[in-house]
Amino acid sequence: MTTSQKHRDFVAEPMGEKPVGSLVGIGEVLGKKLEERGFDNAYVVLGQFLVLKKDEDLFREWLKDTCGANAKQSRDCFGCLREWCDAFL
Amino acid sequence: MAGLSDLELRRELQALGFQPGPITDTTRDVYRNKLRRLRGEARLRDEERLREEARPRGEERLREEARLREDAPLRARPAAASPRAEPWLSQPASGLAYATPGAYGDIRPSAASWVGSRGLAYPARPAQLRRRASVRGSSEEDEDARTPDRATQGPGLAARRWWAASPAPARLPSSLLGPDPRPGLRATRAGPAGAARARPEVGRRLERWLSRLLLWASLGLLLVFLGILWVKMGKPSAPQEAEDNMKLLPVDCERKTDEFCQAKQKAALLELLHELYNFLAIQAGNFECGNPENLKSKCIPVMEAQEYIANVTSSSSAKFEAALTWILSSNKDVGIWLKGEDQSELVTTVDKVVCLESAHPRMGVGCRLSRALLTAVTNVLIFFWCLAFLWGLLILLKYRWRKLEEEEQAMYEMVKKIIDVVQDHYVDWEQDMERYPYVGILHVRDSLIPPQSRRRMKRVWDRAVEFLASNESRIQTESHRVAGEDMLVWRWTKPSSFSDSER
Numbered sequence: 001m002t003t004s005q006k007h008r009d010f011v012a013e014p015m016g017e018k019p020v021g022s023l024v025g026i027g028e029v030l031g032k033k034l035e036e037r038g039f040d041n042a043y044v045v046l047g048q049f050l051v052l053k054k055d056e057d058l059f060r061e062w063l064k065d066t067c068g069a070n071a072k073q074s075r076d077c078f079g080c081l082r083e084w085c086d087a088f089l
Numbered sequence: 090m091a092g093l094s095d096l097e098l099r100r101e102l103q104a105l106g107f108q109p110g111p112i113t114d115t116t117r118d119v120y121r122n123k124l125r126r127l128r129g130e131a132r133l134r135d136e137e138r139l140r141e142e143a144r145p146r147g148e149e150r151l152r153e154e155a156r157l158r159e160d161a162p163l164r165a166r167p168a169a170a171s172p173r174a175e176p177w178l179s180q181p182a183s184g185l186a187y188a189t190p191g192a193y194g195d196i197r198p199s200a201a202s203w204v205g206s207r208g209l210a211y212p213a214r215p216a217q218l219r220r221r222a223s224v225r226g227s228s229e230e231d232e233d234a235r236t237p238d239r240a241t242q243g244p245g246l247a248a249r250r251w252w253a254a255s256p257a258p259a260r261l262p263s264s265l266l267g268p269d270p271r272p273g274l275r276a277t278r279a280g281p282a283g284a285a286r287a288r289p290e291v292g293r294r295l296e297r298w299l300s301r302l303l304l305w306a307s308l309g310l311l312l313v314f315l316g317i318l319w320v321k322m323g324k325p326s327a328p329q330e331a332e333d334n335m336k337l338l339p340v341d342c343e344r345k346t347d348e349f350c351q352a353k354q355k356a357a358l359l360e361l362l363h364e365l366y367n368f369l370a371i372q373a374g375n376f377e378c379g380n381p382e383n384l385k386s387k388c389i390p391v392m393e394a395q396e397y398i399a400n401v402t403s404s405s406s407a408k409f410e411a412a413l414t415w416i417l418s419s420n421k422d423v424g425i426w427l428k429g430e431d432q433s434e435l436v437t438t439v440d441k442v443v444c445l446e447s448a449h450p451r452m453g454v455g456c457r458l459s460r461a462l463l464t465a466v467t468n469v470l471i472f473f474w475c476l477a478f479l480w481g482l483l484i485l486l487k488y489r490w491r492k493l494e495e496e497e498q499a500m501y502e503m504v505k506k507i508i509d510v511v512q513d514h515y516v517d518w519e520q521d522m523e524r525y526p527y528v529g530i531l532h533v534r535d536s537l538i539p540p541q542s543r544r545r546m547k548r549v550w551d552r553a554v555e556f557l558a559s560n561e562s563r564i565q566t567e568s569h570r571v572a573g574e575d576m577l578v579w580r581w582t583k584p585s586s587f588s589d590s591e592r
Contacts (some may be wrong), residue, residue, distance in 0.1 A: 052119065053110040062119045 007076070010042075011083045018042045025069065025076035033067035049081045098124060105131060127510050314465050319462035357404070361412050364401050365394060366424055366447065373450030377460075388428050388444035413442060424448045496549065503546075503553040504561070506537055506581075511564055515581035527580035530554065 008023045015022070020042050022030035022055050052058045059081075060074040069077065093101065095112040098120055102109045105127040107119050219367050373387045394411050416423050417437065426448055429441040452460070514528045539544050557579070565580045 048115055049117055051110050051113060053108075055110075058116075058119050058123060061122065062116070065118060066115075 003019075004076075007080050007083075010080050011087060014088055015042045015046065015084065020045055023077050024080035025073035026067075027073075030067045030069055030073065037066055039066070045077075046081060046084070049085075054082065054085065093121075093124075102127070145441065247571055283330070310469070316470060317463045317465040317468065318458075321464050323455050334389060357408070358412055358415060361402055361404055361408060361425065362416070362425075365398055365445070368397050368401075369425060369447035369452075370449055370451035371447055373447040374452040377450050378452045378456035386444075387450065388426075388446040390444045391442055394445050407484055422448070494551075499546075499549045500552045500556065503537070504556055507553060507557060508561065508564065510537065511579045511581050515583070524572065524580065525569075525578075527567065527569060527571075527578040530577045530579055531568075532571075533579065 004016065004024065006022075010018075010022060010024060013059050018041065019031070020026055020039055021028065021044050023025075023045060023050055034045065039048070048062065049059050052062060059078050060069075060071075063069045063074045063077060095117070098112060098117070099109055101124055102120060105124070107123065107127060109123070110116065112120055127276055156448065223251060369389055372382075372384065372389050375382055376384045376387045395406060398409055399406070413427065416425055416427060424447060426446040427442045428444050428446055430443055510533050511528060514523060517523045518526045534543070534550055538550065543550075557564055563582055565582050567578055567580055568575060569578045570576075
């Protein structure tokens, strides 16, 4: 599967204080919804990902319930977080 | 589901074989849904298993399909997809609710290719797929690229067991969540459910056996009761011979002594005896059953008996005495007791006989029944009371043992607490927080036991103190002057480093 530029950019370096909009699959609309819920940085979403023990189904369900992400968006987000963890965690 | 606390939610999930992460505000809903799904899956698996036993060949078919699909690049959505695909597997009717109109176009070619590539003729299934796709609306709008995969992975999620190559190593944990827990899921679900079922089952079986046993025991007891009743009713046994002998011809045999006459005399004798027996029996029976004639005892005086016999059989007193002699000489049980002055002594001659008593008093049916009933009930009651008494004794003993056990436990608890207190006090003293290295016994007691329980715990406390004095080498009991008064104190003797038996 070809990865997008956004994905490559995210996975290339530690996320630091990057905003939640820098996650793959999370655009403006979803990003705003996440920020409303308190997930204002990418690392907070990473936190949730880790708390769900990196389980794909649970994370994607959570993402859908929290900000209304569709299947592709949640899949992309999960994928980029997972790869980031493989590289840096 | 909403009423579950976090801990219960965790336990439920673990019982179904899933290890949840922390349950926080953000993850609670997710795990609740997970639990719901797992429960539905487990239920369906139960049904599937029942159906499997009816159709053993279905399994073979699945494996074939699965093997043929090995090379298809499947992106795993193992756990979530499995409940969705499984119902499809077992119940094609309810299965593919997840095809969308958007994916409608995708399904058909993929289904066609799927059928083609497999080379197996299941025209029904793809037709159903298409039908389902058109009928069911989009329950999830996000399944665009997913559906071909799901369609191909359709039945036989058991396929995952035969995945040679899983896409990525990171996939492995999540994909393994699919196949591995499923056999495990089956086992673990069966396990705890089985265990939970086994306990009430065992209890139920025990109950059933116990109730059956009690039923048979009570029936047995009833039979025994009736048996006793029957025995006590007794069978009236009377000498039947006399009846037969009365059928002899009436011949005057007063003074003749030939055989016939002797026989006739014997017959007359027996008839006399018979009458006597009856008379005595009736009298005894009357005496036993309410005594309407106000007899003094069962034993009828000789004169009275003789009178009666004379009235009834018109025989002389000589014959009566002959009869008595015959009774005395016969060693059979005639049913008549001859009693002399002294009731317990055996009578040997006719002169000594004072009264006659029947050995088989004849009583009316009602009287018999009531007496039998009384005897039976008394016996049964005695048995019952004995049993009740023993039972009470047992309960008392058990109670006592339990109390002793509890006291002992309480004592050991107290000893542990005391050791901790004394040791902590010593440690504090080493750190210059306390003035003396020892601590008063009463002070310890007052700090461990609140005032309202001191009287109640007095026994436990005393035993604990005794135990410490005799069995604990790390604590010395001494007498010191503490805060102006002499009192017994405990001092922690500092042993080597491995002093703690608990920590």
